[in-house]
Amino acid sequence: MKRKLEPEPKTIGVVGGGQLCRMFCEAVSPLGIEVVFVDPTPDAPACHVARDQIVGGFDDPDAVAELAERTDVLTYDIELADPDVVENAAEDAGVSVHPNPDTLRTIQDKYVQKNALVEEGVPVPAYRAVETVEDLRAAADELGLPLMLKAREGGYDGRGNYPVKTEDDFEDALDAVEGKVMVEEFVDYDRELAVMAAQGDGETELFPVTETVHEEEILRRTVTPARTDKKTREKAREVARDVLEVMGGRGVYGIEMFEENGEILVNEIAPRPHNSGHWTIEGTHTSQFEQHGRGVAGLPLGSTEIRAPTVSVNILGEEGPRDVSLAGADDLLTSRAHLHWYGKKEERPLRKMGHFTLTDNVEEATVTDELLGEADEIQNELRFEE
């Protein structure tokens, strides 16, 4: 394996130009890689750090075809990318897509995703595809109540989920969630974990296991290393390695898990950098974004060794929609915190507007209460103002 760094930059085409693409651009530029992306919103968050934005829908064949023509390899920062559109555009332009469109198809339908994982022996919560009240009743008989009804496609950040607590909820749940649905057993987890896993050209690298803290199904913060025992962390990494067996194509995968009585259950997989891996920008030698770029571009994967225990905190919108600025950022800007502001013009409730990361003293086994307290203090000062 003898690779060269070309003076002519390799250009990666990305479907989607949100904060993931923005941080991707920041991370791959030092490798000599540049980015062109497709996004329907003019002046999307990645715009100013990319070579160019093509304004167009994620599933717009013309926009994606132009993207493929102008770049050396395609990827996406959003699962809403249309696998057929991307595949056709890539074939016509003679470039490849990573992760590959079949993986995207598998992941996009949560039921198909779960089936593929089960086939590989990956532990997942019990689940059933359902269409009717009768199906729901049968699932409830088998799996017990409560259940979580989920849209099989298109849901994220808790959207498309509906809790089914009693039989009375069956009809409301089916009415509330559009499209094909499934139910899953309610996991009474002790902890939520995530592993970012990278697939390169004949090699894999796992990032350290992170603990993800959700409220209202939105990620609030990550704590790394996860505050669980070493054996469970090792189990999580083993499961992540098995998950990669199901995933075709190079790049980074975000694997969300439940920890329940020392057992690991895979919740969901994202075929791209993921919010639960933002901490790697400061926390590991190679960030998830650089790693994704290396994978997609066919470069060797980098070191995922942890640099320090790390906490990352999401800055979420509270009200709106309204145009805002972020006030109370003095503690944030004068501490050792690393700010990542996504440049979104409009606040909306629970919208991800940015995040910050704090790294701890390296000799600690995981983040200290002091650091968590500092994160709280910084966060509590932040507020949006019109």
Place this chain on the structure above:
Amino acid sequence: MKRKLEPEPKTIGVVGGGQLCRMFCEAVSPLGIEVVFVDPTPDAPACHVARDQIVGGFDDPDAVAELAERTDVLTYDIELADPDVVENAAEDAGVSVHPNPDTLRTIQDKYVQKNALVEEGVPVPAYRAVETVEDLRAAADELGLPLMLKAREGGYDGRGNYPVKTEDDFEDALDAVEGKVMVEEFVDYDRELAVMAAQGDGETELFPVTETVHEEEILRRTVTPARTDKKTREKAREVARDVLEVMGGRGVYGIEMFEENGEILVNEIAPRPHNSGHWTIEGTHTSQFEQHGRGVAGLPLGSTEIRAPTVSVNILGEEGPRDVSLAGADDLLTSRAHLHWYGKKEERPLRKMGHFTLTDNVEEATVTDELLGEADEIQNELRFEE
């Protein structure tokens, strides 16, 4: 002091779009800051991570005027910026320039720079302005031989320097160097040091003292913390603090120094991020580039605390001019090294094509021999190929 993060990005205008501007763009994007720059070379190294490039000379009044009109504040990544042009453009557009044009004027003429430093009590090597062979003879009588004859303006990376060893060199030296010149005593230094110093809005921050290793007057690598005693490091920081007294305007200054028998002499100052501070990208919580952006934008300065002992190694061109790729990069890409590739299309002897950084175990006082050995091994594999 209550500052807000605006959803509308602050735009910084930069005169110069080389690797310094490129790394500046990468570093300030997470703060919600974007960049437009002026550079005469189309598709300059910063192009793909900036909002826009205005193609024009560093001293082109129209290009710089357009830059000022399109941005909120001006700075430069190169001393060749014309202070009058920048000042006029900024005044017309009603924006400020940091560091300020007077500082640029002072620094651009090394003789004026030295006078200003001496006035503040900053120790510098003995120096004289010279015009004629007689001046040179008088300087040699006073300061002894050898002397270094230097162009007062425009020289960098050793260009514009001519060593004067004996009286026979007087005429050749004056012929060899164009424009106004000066001579300096030859400092038989034990070590070269550098301190990146940041000036904010009523605050200053100094980065840890780094050791700079030059060959043929080109920086080859930096080792941080500098491998000298603590007292000398503290002295270097004191001197850096005094230097800031001479510097007007916010931003980061690169202060190059000689260490001679435990004493510090200031060699040269750059009113911008500097090669001797590249290690801060991985080595400190806030990099010199982010710090420069914070200063120029009027945000609070960030923490300059060291994260780990760090070595940075320049990747220099060997031959050319010719179009090349970098081969033998496998060790570089698979180790814990952080690559920064500048995307220059043409190799030239000693041209700065990129750099890489290695961080050490945090408990070490400075970088270990093992890490230096690893840096050597990585560097020795690298070669340019047509």
